[in-house]
Amino acid sequence: MAKEIVNREENYSLWYNNLVIKADLAENSAVRGCMVIKPYGYAIWEKMQAQLDKMFKETGHVNAYFPLFIPKSFLSKEAEHVEGFAKECAVVTHHRLMANPDGPGVVVDPDAKLEEELVVRPTSETIIWNTYRNWIKSYRDLPILINQWANVVRWEMRTRLFLRTTEFLWQEGHTAHSTMEEAIEETNKMVNVYAKFARKYMAMPVIVGRKTESERFAGALDTLCIEALMQDGKALQAGTSHFLGQNFAKAFDVQFANKEGQLEYVWASSWGVSTRLMGALVMAHSDNNGLVLPPKLAPIHVVMVPIFKTEEEHSRVIEKMELLKTRLEKLNLSVKIDDRDNLRSGFKFAEWELKGVPVRVAMGPRDLENGTLEIARRDNLTKESREFEGTENHILSLLDDIQENIYAKALKFREESTINVDDYETFKQKIEEGGFLMCHWDGTSETETKIKEETKATIRCIPLDGPSPEEGKCIYSGNPSKGRVIFARAY
Amino acid sequence: MAKEIVNREENYSLWYNNLVIKADLAENSAVRGCMVIKPYGYAIWEKMQAQLDKMFKETGHVNAYFPLFIPKSFLSKEAEHVEGFAKECAVVTHHRLMANPDGPGVVVDPDAKLEEELVVRPTSETIIWNTYRNWIKSYRDLPILINQWANVVRWEMRTRLFLRTTEFLWQEGHTAHSTMEEAIEETNKMVNVYAKFARKYMAMPVIVGRKTESERFAGALDTLCIEALMQDGKALQAGTSHFLGQNFAKAFDVQFANKEGQLEYVWASSWGVSTRLMGALVMAHSDNNGLVLPPKLAPIHVVMVPIFKTEEEHSRVIEKMELLKTRLEKLNLSVKIDDRDNLRSGFKFAEWELKGVPVRVAMGPRDLENGTLEIARRDNLTKESREFEGTENHILSLLDDIQENIYAKALKFREESTINVDDYETFKQKIEEGGFLMCHWDGTSETETKIKEETKATIRCIPLDGPSPEEGKCIYSGNPSKGRVIFARAY
Numbered sequence: 001m002a003k004e005i006v007n008r009e010e011n012y013s014l015w016y017n018n019l020v021i022k023a024d025l026a027e028n029s030a031v032r033g034c035m036v037i038k039p040y041g042y043a044i045w046e047k048m049q050a051q052l053d054k055m056f057k058e059t060g061h062v063n064a065y066f067p068l069f070i071p072k073s074f075l076s077k078e079a080e081h082v083e084g085f086a087k088e089c090a091v092v093t094h095h096r097l098m099a100n101p102d103g104p105g106v107v108v109d110p111d112a113k114l115e116e117e118l119v120v121r122p123t124s125e126t127i128i129w130n131t132y133r134n135w136i137k138s139y140r141d142l143p144i145l146i147n148q149w150a151n152v153v154r155w156e157m158r159t160r161l162f163l164r165t166t167e168f169l170w171q172e173g174h175t176a177h178s179t180m181e182e183a184i185e186e187t188n189k190m191v192n193v194y195a196k197f198a199r200k201y202m203a204m205p206v207i208v209g210r211k212t213e214s215e216r217f218a219g220a221l222d223t224l225c226i227e228a229l230m231q232d233g234k235a236l237q238a239g240t241s242h243f244l245g246q247n248f249a250k251a252f253d254v255q256f257a258n259k260e261g262q263l264e265y266v267w268a269s270s271w272g273v274s275t276r277l278m279g280a281l282v283m284a285h286s287d288n289n290g291l292v293l294p295p296k297l298a299p300i301h302v303v304m305v306p307i308f309k310t311e312e313e314h315s316r317v318i319e320k321m322e323l324l325k326t327r328l329e330k331l332n333l334s335v336k337i338d339d340r341d342n343l344r345s346g347f348k349f350a351e352w353e354l355k356g357v358p359v360r361v362a363m364g365p366r367d368l369e370n371g372t373l374e375i376a377r378r379d380n381l382t383k384e385s386r387e388f389e390g391t392e393n394h395i396l397s398l399l400d401d402i403q404e405n406i407y408a409k410a411l412k413f414r415e416e417s418t419i420n421v422d423d424y425e426t427f428k429q430k431i432e433e434g435g436f437l438m439c440h441w442d443g444t445s446e447t448e449t450k451i452k453e454e455t456k457a458t459i460r461c462i463p464l465d466g467p468s469p470e471e472g473k474c475i476y477s478g479n480p481s482k483g484r485v486i487f488a489r490a491y
Numbered sequence: 492m493a494k495e496i497v498n499r500e501e502n503y504s505l506w507y508n509n510l511v512i513k514a515d516l517a518e519n520s521a522v523r524g525c526m527v528i529k530p531y532g533y534a535i536w537e538k539m540q541a542q543l544d545k546m547f548k549e550t551g552h553v554n555a556y557f558p559l560f561i562p563k564s565f566l567s568k569e570a571e572h573v574e575g576f577a578k579e580c581a582v583v584t585h586h587r588l589m590a591n592p593d594g595p596g597v598v599v600d601p602d603a604k605l606e607e608e609l610v611v612r613p614t615s616e617t618i619i620w621n622t623y624r625n626w627i628k629s630y631r632d633l634p635i636l637i638n639q640w641a642n643v644v645r646w647e648m649r650t651r652l653f654l655r656t657t658e659f660l661w662q663e664g665h666t667a668h669s670t671m672e673e674a675i676e677e678t679n680k681m682v683n684v685y686a687k688f689a690r691k692y693m694a695m696p697v698i699v700g701r702k703t704e705s706e707r708f709a710g711a712l713d714t715l716c717i718e719a720l721m722q723d724g725k726a727l728q729a730g731t732s733h734f735l736g737q738n739f740a741k742a743f744d745v746q747f748a749n750k751e752g753q754l755e756y757v758w759a760s761s762w763g764v765s766t767r768l769m770g771a772l773v774m775a776h777s778d779n780n781g782l783v784l785p786p787k788l789a790p791i792h793v794v795m796v797p798i799f800k801t802e803e804e805h806s807r808v809i810e811k812m813e814l815l816k817t818r819l820e821k822l823n824l825s826v827k828i829d830d831r832d833n834l835r836s837g838f839k840f841a842e843w844e845l846k847g848v849p850v851r852v853a854m855g856p857r858d859l860e861n862g863t864l865e866i867a868r869r870d871n872l873t874k875e876s877r878e879f880e881g882t883e884n885h886i887l888s889l890l891d892d893i894q895e896n897i898y899a900k901a902l903k904f905r906e907e908s909t910i911n912v913d914d915y916e917t918f919k920q921k922i923e924e925g926g927f928l929m930c931h932w933d934g935t936s937e938t939e940t941k942i943k944e945e946t947k948a949t950i951r952c953i954p955l956d957g958p959s960p961e962e963g964k965c966i967y968s969g970n971p972s973k974g975r976v977i978f979a980r981a982y
Binding site for chain 1: 518520521522525526527528529530533534536537553554555556557558559560561562563564565566567573577578579580581582583584585586587588589590595596597599608609610611618621622625631637641642644646658660833
């Protein structure tokens with residue numbers, strides 16, 4: 001193969017990085033921690049965006065856009081929020097460069113210092129709630145159900161393509177409600193939208209759960225999440241939905257007159273997923289040959305590679321392929337004929353496997369004689385020869401099969417990697433092997449912190465959609481526990 | 492009317508600002524020069540984006556994403572480019588805030604100073620061409636036809652909602668080619684895509700032309716543009732497409748091996764339109780009652796307002812409206828029934844006129860008896876009563892009529908406001924009245940500058956798609972001219 005990637009059994013982390021770069025998803029840029037999302041990677045992100053946006057609109061949300069910059073003083077208005085974000089902010093202090101008086105190039109113009117520094121948004125609760133103050137007077141102005149697609153910046157010390165980058169792309173929903181119940185309902189609704197998206201489109205099984213207090217969003221009263229298991233046994237938080245109570249309404253003095261004409265603080269939720277999902281998608285399904293893309297998010301559904309010796313064979317094969325392409329496009333499938341003249345078919349096969357295209361069609365002179373073609377599935381790498389006529393419908397249902405199979409495979413892996421553990425010695429052994437460890441926990445941050453320090457495992461979530469909780473004893477302290485929580489090492 | 496706007500004849504600038512705010516398109520934010528794009532405004536922008544994105548993809552382009560930040564040193568690599576942008580840059584100098592040791596709040600942590608300052612992108616040629624260096628080795632890697640949807644920041648001293656804001660949203664195409672001819676062809680192709688979009692979707696007549704040297708993009712060899720005329724007689728540059736020659740390839744050392752194996756510098760184009768188009772859309776068509784939206788970009792095509800006295804009438808009217816709504820939605824139209832119980836129908840009429848919804852349907856008890864309804868057009872404010880049955884197809888063709896009529900009206904206005912002027916005295920009078928003045932010019936920057944200083948008029952463009960140029964004498968210097976150019980005062 002032209003573009004070698006290391007085996008995932010050998011070095012999972014390097015395998016991931018190789019794959020992201022060699023499949024042309026993204027690469028590191030000249031700016032520390034910031035990535036370039038390449039066209040093939042961006043095409044997958046666009047598919048994710050389109051589907052999520054549709055689901056947000058179906059649940060009554062509209063899009064808007066708020067400023068990139070946040071006045072420094074805004075961040076301080078919510079005590080926990082500033083604590084969470086101040087340490088990793090890009091800060092704009094000047095608004096002009098000038099010719100360097102001492103040599104070539106440009107320098108910051110000292111006369112162009114801002115009166116108040118601006119922070120590049122790490123998240124937008126503060127600027128948005130400052131805006132909502134002017135939008136909300138009465139209960140008739142509520143609810144506000146707004147989403148924003150945007151870039152955000154968090155100055156991370158250690159970055160990895162898609163999983164943790166200084167700048168990333170995301171959506172952030174920010175909703176305002178007249179009652180606590182409605183805000184909580186919204187928080188629940190949106191984490192379930194994320195779960196549905198992850199399962200149905202990313203073919204990625206996720207657990208919906210609640211974060212412990214120490215893992216909550218800075219400024220939230222409650223954080224719900226979807227947690228996925230990667231193939232190396234590490235957990236990945238793929239989306240979060242926060243019940244913010246009245247914290248931001250109080251910090252920015254956002255009150256509304258209720259039906260009785262009395263002023264009350266507004267209730268809030270916020271929720272987001274980011275380009276981190278791209279990392280999750282890669283890690284959840286790919287293999288040593290490259291990406292395995294679920295058809296619902298694949299930029300190209302079917303790639304066709306012509307096999308030929310003579311120019312006459314070539315043109316006859318291409319003619320047939322064009323015919324099939326037209327038929328497939330009528331079924332809303334995205335098709336590419338790889339007719340590059342400087343590469344061998346074996347090289348092309350490997351390249352499209354690397355890029356995770358779900359179905360590959362090959363056709364050569366013998367196929368022309370027999371009225372056949374060869375179809376290869378990316379997910380299980382099987383091949384079959386079949387009749388040319390009727391292939392389009394076969395491929396359509398094959399894509400459904402592939403989507404389901406990818407999900408089933410990931411679910412099986414997760415189920416096999418999820419075990420109940422009831423004592424701390426076993427826990428310390430098992431955590432080395434990876435997976436979700438379902439354990440009793442006494443509910444204290446002290447225990448949580450100690451387990452984390454001793455084993456690097458964190459409580460991923462208190463699951464909400466599994467079997468009903470059974471009582472037990474904390475694996476660490478032996479104190480009473482109301483139900484099992486999920487421990488894992490995480491990205 | 493609940494939300495009053497000043498008459499445009501009285502104060503055009505205030506009328507525009509009133510309209511943008513009161514129609515809920517956008518508002519100023521707490522951050523100097525940055526706007527909040529509100530859901531209704533953003534919905535129009537999304538429609539613009541979707542259509543442009545489709546047109547870009549149809550012409551072979553793909554999307555990607557490059558970093559928000561540009562290392563300061565990159566800007567200096569192209570001499571004209573840095574000259575053009577250094578004076579209006581937001582500069583990130585630090586990456587952390589800390590608790591204020593002298594009081595409440597947070598301050599910039601002096602220990603978190605960046606080694607090299609980062610500029611928030613004012614445009615992305617530099618970071619992109621620095622990236623292309625690694626992507627381009629051979630002629631087989633070309634062309635690269637990439638577009639990016641992004642936010643950019645230019646520290647403008649005087650800002651106006653949509654027309655000139657510190658942060659704005661845009662798309663920027665950045666293409667790389669192996670020959671000069673191909674890059675020039677791309678530059679032309681894209682300005683024509685913009686022209687088609689403006690005419691067909693925004694219903695806005697535009698002139699395609701070439702900028703004079705002094706109005707070119709900083710770093711371009713040639714800048715093409717689309718220029719529109721606003722209702723106050725001022726011009727607005729609505730989109731630009733630049734032939735960059737080999738300037739950025741040389742600045743960032745981007746070379747490719749041609750078919751003969753020799754190294755050559757790569758040829759470039761870049762092209763962009765921004766949320767400024769929103770301002771153009773408002774200014775081109777709106778009236779004293781509010782927005783007039785072309786149906787192809789209207790978030791809501793049809794609004795329905797029920798008229799009733801009794802609860803029984805109300806429910807019967809709503810039932811009919813729901814039926815019509817279903818039928819209209821089958822035709823892919825977006826419909827809203829305004830069933831708010833605390834507002835009178837007159838107020839609702841005014842509000843939807845303000846928001847520019849192309850078609851309004853009203854229905855009352857008499858309509859129920861007669862099997863009729865009332866249809867009002869926003870563009871010419873006419874009303875008609877007609878049969879309920881078959882209305883959906885009538886509305887569909889009415890929307891086409893409205894789209895055409897809005898364009899025709901704007902075109903008529905522009906044609907009436909475009910005059911040939913052949914002497915400078917007349918020029919000085921006519922420029923006060925606004926409009927496009929078609930004048931001979933001697934081709935020198937000196938003349939252009941003097942006219943600008945004396946009259947505030949600029950050369951909007953040297954038109955490319957009008958009648959073939961006739962020779963003449965410069966209105967200012969009397970020197971020979973190769974053809975008329977368009978002078979106007981501009982936004």
